[in-house]
């Protein structure tokens with residue numbers, strides 16, 4: 001089944017559009033968590049594996065999508081990447097879609113290698129086999145069309161998805177993305193190109209394999225992009241810790257309460273440290289994670305069109 005159709009069905013089945021982000025920071029692990037691991041780089045990577053898998057066990061039954069932020073694993077070198085691989089494999093045991101967030105890209109020929117690595121297959125001996133084999137990945141559009149084409153080609157062949165950075169959630173997003181050229185800010189030019197890049201790759205449910213990353217922290221731009229990009233899945237980071245609210249995200253959904261996937265990483269992963277959960281759950285950090293997901297589901301249901309997913 002096409003990636004975008006799998007997203008629509010998964011969101012419908014679980015009744016919410018949540019992307020649970022796993023961004024493990026060793027310094028923010030629950031108190032004592034690191035104690036059981038050797039005091040070296042492999043020990044920390046092993047702790048990230050154990051923590052990430054435990055988070056997966058809590059979030060995968062609730063959220064339709066999990067997003068892994070590669071940076072926090074890459075930080076621990078090959079040992080960190082092995083932990084990421086194992087945690088992704090652990091997630092694969094559940095009925096949940098996996099996004100690799102690495103914001104890759106390069107010139108076309110190198111982009112093709114990235115696309116094969118994460119979405120496709122690589123030659124090994126006389127045959128081809130998947131390497132990372134995630135459902136979707138994030139990419140950077142800065143290199144233009146030849147950098148995008150291999151991702152679209154391989155995603156299409158493998159029924160995978162790609163999310164292009166269009167309007168990011170960070171404070172300096174506007175430095176380049178808001179520069180006006182030919183009467184439009186750059187991010188809207190990217191959006192217009194994205195429509196062309198994705199042409200012919202619409203799934204049966206009306207959404208494209210090529211999605212857009214649009215930050216929750218810029219509600220006007222989010223509304224503009226929803227209007228500019230019908231049939232394009234929006235991956236919306238910035239909810240919670242970065243200040244994005246459900247009200248701000250509401251305009252990112254279509255009239256059926258679909259079309260936007262809302263990510264929260266620290267707000268879920270490190271929920272145990274938030275005032276709202278600290279006293280309630282004491283040392284039981286996995287219960288805090290579960291409650292944070294349930295509270296996010298309720299918040300989006302009450303304050304965005306995603307509530308329509310619940311009423312059927």
Ligand SMILES: O=c1ccn([C@@H]2O[C@H](COP(=O)(O)O)[C@@H](O)[C@H]2O)c(=O)[nH]1
Nearest residue numbers: 069168169215237238241242264265266
């Ligand atoms: O514009 C963007 C693009 C990607 N991200 C990533 O999403 C998560 C957000 O984490 P929080 O802890 O919920 O703030 C993180 O992996 C970012 O690298 C983004 O925030 N904004």
